[in-house]
Amino acid sequence: MLAQKIKNAPKSAGIYQYFNASGALLYVGKAKNLHNRVKSYFRFSEQLSASPTLSARITKMIHEVENVEYIVVQSEHDALILENSLIKQLKPKYNILLRDDKTYPYIAINLADPFPRFEITRKITNDKNMKYFGPLSGSAKALLEALYLAFPLVQKKGCLKEKKACLFYQIGRCLAPCEAKIETASYAKIVQQALESLSEQKKLLHLLHVKMEEASLKLNFEEAAKLRDLMRSIKESLHVTHVELSTLENYDVFAIEIVEKTAVIMRLFIRAGKIVSTSHSFLHHVHGFDKEELYQRALFEFYQPMHQTFAHHILVAESFEEADALAVFLSEKFNQKITISTPQKGEKRHLISLAKENAHLLLLQHITKQHTSITEQLHALFDLTALPKRIEIFDNSHLGGTSPVGAMVVWDEGFLKASYRHYLLHHKDEYAQMREMLERRIADFKKESPPDLWLLDGGKTLRQLALGLLKEARISLDVLAIAKEKIDAKAHRAKGSAHDLVYGKSSALKLAPADKRLQFLQKLRDEAHRFAISFHQKKKRSKDLSMELLSIEGMGQATLKKLVSYFGTFEAIYAATQEELEVTIGKKMGEKLFQSLNK
Missing domain, CATH: 3.30.420.340 (UvrC, RNAse H endonuclease domain)
Structure with a gap:
């Protein structure tokens, strides 16, 4: 029956699914021609058996196969999308499942605002006034915090709405554009300096180091420790040495290293000739990995989210069979020319070597650390x-x-x-x-x-x-x-x-x-x-604190909502200073609330 199903496979693009004797799904694959692809797994003689050209992992799978089913689609691109969707939903035994398919964070700023501020976002819009820095990995939050410590920018999203200078102005972390204490042109120069420090993170680290020393001299050791930790976080976000290319081009670089049942995917993000960030993912699979399949899935998953920016030139450490088809698919999807190549010389080859070297080191460290882990x-x-x-x-x-x-x-x-x-x-x-x-x-x-x-x-x-x-x-x-x-x-x-x-x-x-x-x-x-x-306790405590605040004369639902929106939690409201409360809900009500909470 299985042999007959294989011989009768349709000669069009689509998905094939292998099942074992109990009906459990073993593998989902795609093909431009289902008949040719499925037939290549088997050797037809007196008895159906696995093709001798298969890897050990796929050979083991074929020995378990008792049934095959097909889904015919319009094109190879449709097959690629359907394959990805089925693997993520059904988690077949022998497929490689990647989970890093979410968009990476970026630091963004809207230069059309008179007094713009930096924010973290995962959604990219087609707006010429928006400037994005990234993609970033774990360093996004640290970089954003560092910017607001190093430069006197508008600190909070709702600051300008209050039309009154707040605590940040008093401690020198803001220049109070809300009270027109700084002109837009002067503020724009500070924004430009902050943008330059994002591209040249050495400048940002230097500014943080100066502020750390100043805090230490003033015996403000808590602030100094905070700055030290921020500097460390920013430095550790780049796993590679400083690289600056002669051309101001953008590249996304991928390298994969595999040792038995563990693999690592290393990514370098080059923007305007400089490495802006790196990221990596460790993968474990009981039946091991096929490197070509892993490259294909790594690229497909990374470029799956629509709302992100990316380089039009993708560099991979090793060529793989589906590279050309995947480049065509991505070009059509994003309506712009995208290339996938494996450079053999020059600066781009140096980037590949750098990615491979770091992937190898990360994998060795990971394996040494794991060593017969509890999960194994x-x-x-x-x-x-x-x-x-x-x-x-x-x-x-x-x-x-x-x-x-x-x-x-x-x-x-x-x-x-x-x-x-x-x-x-x-x-x-x-x-x-x-x-x-x-x-x-x-x-x-x-x-x-x-x-x-x-x-x-x-x-x-x-x-x-x-x-x-x-x-x-x-x-x-x-x-x-x-x-x-x-x-x-x-x-x-x-x-x-x-x-x-x-x-x-x-x-x-x-x-x-x-x-x-x-x-x-x-x-x-x-x-x-x-x-x-804790969820129960938090719900109950929030309800109790909410009722307590509403019992204060003059406090209504609208004022309470304003407080929660600004401070985030009831605990933060109770811990706020009188100045912070006055900035949020006005001088009279802020003073009354502070006195009520501190009786």
Whole structure:
């Protein structure tokens, strides 16, 4: 049956999907000609077998294939988009899944404003008055903070609206354009200096160093330490030595290094002949990597978001089969000529060598640091299908049976707090609450790819629930559940002796309380529980503080909204000085509020 399906494959562009005997999806691929592509995987003799030209990883996959299905599309470009979408949603066992498909941050400024200020953005607009610096990686926040410490710019978004000089003017961090204490032409010169310092970060670092020394001489050690940390953050954002090309061209440089089951993608961003930032991603796959496939996916994922700027010249350390087709696809997508090349000499070859060298060093450091990591131990212990690099942990909670909420925390070589999620739930029993939360997460797989592992705070029943939901969605994903052992129908959680059971593919596993693998899973579960509980506490505290503020004479919903919008949190409102409150809600009300809060 399989041989017949392969021979009858359509001769048009499309997607092919390989399944094993149990119907689990193994691999999703695209092809300009499905018939030729699928047939190339096999050798037809007395018995269907894997082609001898395949890599070890793909050969292993072919030995598991029992069925193949096709989706025909209009063009090779459509196939490329559909392939990417299916891999992200369904997470096939043998495909490489990349998760760095979000736009990178930029520092932006609107030069059309009379007194413009810098901001971090991830969305690029086609406006000639907007100037962008980037793409940046982890250094965006540090650079922005450094600009506002080094130059007397408008510090807050709402400053100019108040028409009155604030605390920043008093401490010399702003020149009060709100009171017309500086002309637009003079302010524009300061903006130009700030822009130059972004391009020449040595200038910015020098300014920070001077301010750090001044703070130290004034015995303001807290400010000096803050400046020191900012300088360190900016320096560490560039993993490469200073490079300045003879031509003021823009390049995006990609290099990939692989050692067994670990790979690193290194990117250099060259703007106007200078490296403005770098970024890298580590990848782990139980079945290893194919470098050509990894280059293709790395480029496709990086240039997938529409709202970003990029170089029209892409340099890759090694050529790959799909490079020309991908360049055509990107050119048509962005309606401008984009090239993908592997330079062999000159300055561009030097950039490639630099990227490869840094990729190699990063990978060696990473492997040395990991060395039989806890996730590899979990992979072996529970016979997981994928190395659990990225883990999502779920817990649900309620207050006396009311206001149920769910929490999802994420682990990826550390807790990724930016990826945490809260869920306001509608059901009262824990089973239905978990079902609602998991269904909503599965629905989000189109926007945010599945992880390698789910960990649930619960027992066998909740694990079976999760597996059932994933099967309905045809998604391959490992699931573990951790629950407190029941003794006399009560959860046993004696201090120093946490008797937890872990549910995997086999029966419940009881590990010793001192077992590092159990402690790691407990750490993940406890973080999800803490996040859920803190959400309840924060909601209750915010409600209490809100009611307290509204009880003050003259305080209404509009004034309260203005305070929250400016300060961000109720805690910040309570900690504000009288001057800050007066700037926000006026002198009379600010004074009254300050006195009420400090009785």
